[in-house]
Amino acid sequence: MKLLLTSGGITNPTISQALVDLLGKPISDSIALCVPTAQWGYPRHQPVSVPDFLHGRAWGCMTSLEWKSLGVLELTALTTIGAERWVPWVREADALLVAGGEATYLCHWMRESGLADLLPSLVDTVWVGVSAGSMVMTPRIGSTFVEWPSATDDRMLGVVDFSIFPHLDVFPENSLAEAEQWSAGIGGKAYALDDQSAITVNGGTVEVVSEGHWTLLESRAQ
Structure with missing residues (x-):
């Protein structure tokens, strides 16, 4: 799987070009499924948050890009409809557009759904x-x-070997000082990204793409 790990979505031409490069074809020739599940687990989100994502009014407007086809994959529903229905949808998609919200809730339903x-x-x-x-x-x-x-804990899927501190300097509580303190508590490599920055992962190559600012945090925690 190829990854475009953003803080705020497709927010500038550099990140948009990175998406096209990973797809290997124009967005207009690509099929996408959007995954809003993490929204439901975030305590401060309201019902309007989900349609804002689906209609491209939030999260870097990535669902409002000119996709060939755009559908919804709600993970909490998948266990009730059977893999024989939803797995072909996922395999047909060129991109999965995964909204922000509560990461542990999203992780739970990614595992639970299959x-x-x-x-x-x-x-x-x-x-x-x-x-x-x-x-x-x-x-x-x-x-x-x-x-x-x-x-039960803060563990995620571990597909990559680094952690991410999003929305650097976007909110008062997401300062670099807070990111450094957070990094010291989790150990290992981490990136602090503002909403104009993202990380691409393609094969063994990891690259930061940005029109904003970001910081590599090397923790000394054991």
Whole structure:
């Protein structure tokens, strides 16, 4: 699977070009499924948050791009309809557009639905994450970002070997000082990204693409 791990979505031409490069074809020739599931687990989101994502009014407007086809994949429904229905939808998609919200809730439903088990076979699919939709691919998110009451810990899927601190300097509580303190608590490599920055992962190559600012945090935690 190819990854475009963003903080704020497709927010500038550099990130947009990175998406096209990963797809290997124009957006207008590509099929996408959007995954709003993380929205439901975030305590401060309201019902309007989901249609804002679906209609491209939020999260870098990535659902308002000129996709050939755009559908919805709601993970909480998948266990009730059977893999024989939804797995072909996912395999047909060129991109999965994964909204932000609560990462532990998203991680839970990725495992529960079976989507997490399917990921290794989606070699050419592009995972486009926003905030929690990016963080779910990392090893850990730290207790700072755990807001789902049923979460047992901060562990994620570990598809990549680095963690992500999103929305750098976008909110007062997302300062570089807070990112450094967060990084010291989780250990390992981490990136702090503002909403004009993203990380691409293609094969073994990891690259930051940005028109804003970002910081590589090398923690000394053991």
